[in-house]
Amino acid sequence: MNPAARIAAAIDILDRILAGEPAEPSLLRWSRASRFAGSGDRAAVRDLVFDALRRRNTLAALGGDLSGRGLMIGRLRDLGTDPETVFTGSGHAPSPLGEHERRMPEASPAIDLPEWVVPRWRNSLGAQADDIAILMGQRAPVWLRVNPVRATVRRAMEVLAAGGIETVEDDRLPGALRVIAGERKVARNAAYLGGMVELQDLSPQLACAALPLRPGDRVLDYCAGGGGKSLALIGRQPDLRVEAHDADPARMQDLPARASRAGVSVLRVDAPSQRYQLVVADVPCSGSGTWRRSPDAKWRLDEAALDNLVATQAEILDRVSDLVAPGGCLAYMTCSLLAEENGAQIDAFLERDDGYTRMSQCLWTPIDASDGFFLSVLRRHD
Numbered sequence: 001m002n003p004a005a006r007i008a009a010a011i012d013i014l015d016r017i018l019a020g021e022p023a024e025p026s027l028l029r030w031s032r033a034s035r036f037a038g039s040g041d042r043a044a045v046r047d048l049v050f051d052a053l054r055r056r057n058t059l060a061a062l063g064g065d066l067s068g069r070g071l072m073i074g075r076l077r078d079l080g081t082d083p084e085t086v087f088t089g090s091g092h093a094p095s096p097l098g099e100h101e102r103r104m105p106e107a108s109p110a111i112d113l114p115e116w117v118v119p120r121w122r123n124s125l126g127a128q129a130d131d132i133a134i135l136m137g138q139r140a141p142v143w144l145r146v147n148p149v150r151a152t153v154r155r156a157m158e159v160l161a162a163g164g165i166e167t168v169e170d171d172r173l174p175g176a177l178r179v180i181a182g183e184r185k186v187a188r189n190a191a192y193l194g195g196m197v198e199l200q201d202l203s204p205q206l207a208c209a210a211l212p213l214r215p216g217d218r219v220l221d222y223c224a225g226g227g228g229k230s231l232a233l234i235g236r237q238p239d240l241r242v243e244a245h246d247a248d249p250a251r252m253q254d255l256p257a258r259a260s261r262a263g264v265s266v267l268r269v270d271a272p273s274q275r276y277q278l279v280v281a282d283v284p285c286s287g288s289g290t291w292r293r294s295p296d297a298k299w300r301l302d303e304a305a306l307d308n309l310v311a312t313q314a315e316i317l318d319r320v321s322d323l324v325a326p327g328g329c330l331a332y333m334t335c336s337l338l339a340e341e342n343g344a345q346i347d348a349f350l351e352r353d354d355g356y357t358r359m360s361q362c363l364w365t366p367i368d369a370s371d372g373f374f375l376s377v378l379r380r381h382d
């Protein structure tokens, strides 16, 4: 496919997404119906669609319309390319620009967030709010966590490099590697398949590194999902006894294979009833800190869904508060940047439950780390 044909494909997919279809199924449907498209075409079309969703308001303003065509016209203008050179109608290129599309719209600065989110975003992030919104319009870097059970950092970097994946270490955390070339090859690389590295963004790695852990501690990962936090914690302290729980056990189905690849063991528990030295609650959230990875989610979230998430988070806090041993810690985490899911949620919990003291609290953002990620560590009184 030539560049114009890829843009034409992205226009069709974006129109379906704007009509309400989720992004991944739309892309999959297009891939299945387009056997002629090679892997390079599929990756390029995916990038066009996701780039457009990340900066939807900006590109729609530049393209004069919130539609697949408007977004692609806006993207070309943003890149300094005259859209008429691409929208030619010849071959598989999109049809020529209409009269209204040819007119360059008056520049109006746009923030790439849903309108209802903007006041909450600014209220949560203060003076950095608009800069963070701009960073959320860019592609996310890929980060790896070296698993010390399987390899040294140097060895992991060598195995990755042998497969064409270049990485650099990061001053903020030993064992965190930023991928600077070959991102798409990671899942097929021997270092990944052999458990030397896991895909994990820098910010949750920093959060896991900040948790208090002692050899032999009993730890509960209460919202374990695929087990990213469990594995990161055992990587730091292999003598932990980690148990994983999730309200939806199917979410943990990959955990045994991931743990065995990493050379560690994690016990899955249906109904935790013991007391633990550390309980991690990596609660369901808006994902607003990861919107550059899943920009579709940014436009699909609505106020009612956010209210439901905030209520679920409060219920989880109330439920896990009794699972922490006296003197132990509760680590509340979200990949959100919104105060109501983060600091305000913890303030409200501490008002309801006087058995805890806040030990530390941190919000990482793309300005100082990578994805937006929140951690609050609370200590249960003896």
Ligand SMILES: C[S@@+](CC[C@H](N)C(=O)[O-])C[C@H]1O[C@@H](n2cnc3c(N)ncnc32)[C@H](O)[C@@H]1O
Residues within 6 Å of the ligand: 222, 223, 224, 225, 226, 227, 228, 229, 230, 245, 246, 247, 248, 251, 282, 283, 284, 285, 312, 316
């Ligand atoms: C942010 S994800 C967890 C990601 C995971 N910790 C990781 O690192 O891969 C939140 C998880 O919480 C689970 N969940 C939702 N409601 C829950 C509840 N009431 N109790 C326990 N887990 C819940 C979801 O099924 C989901 O897997």
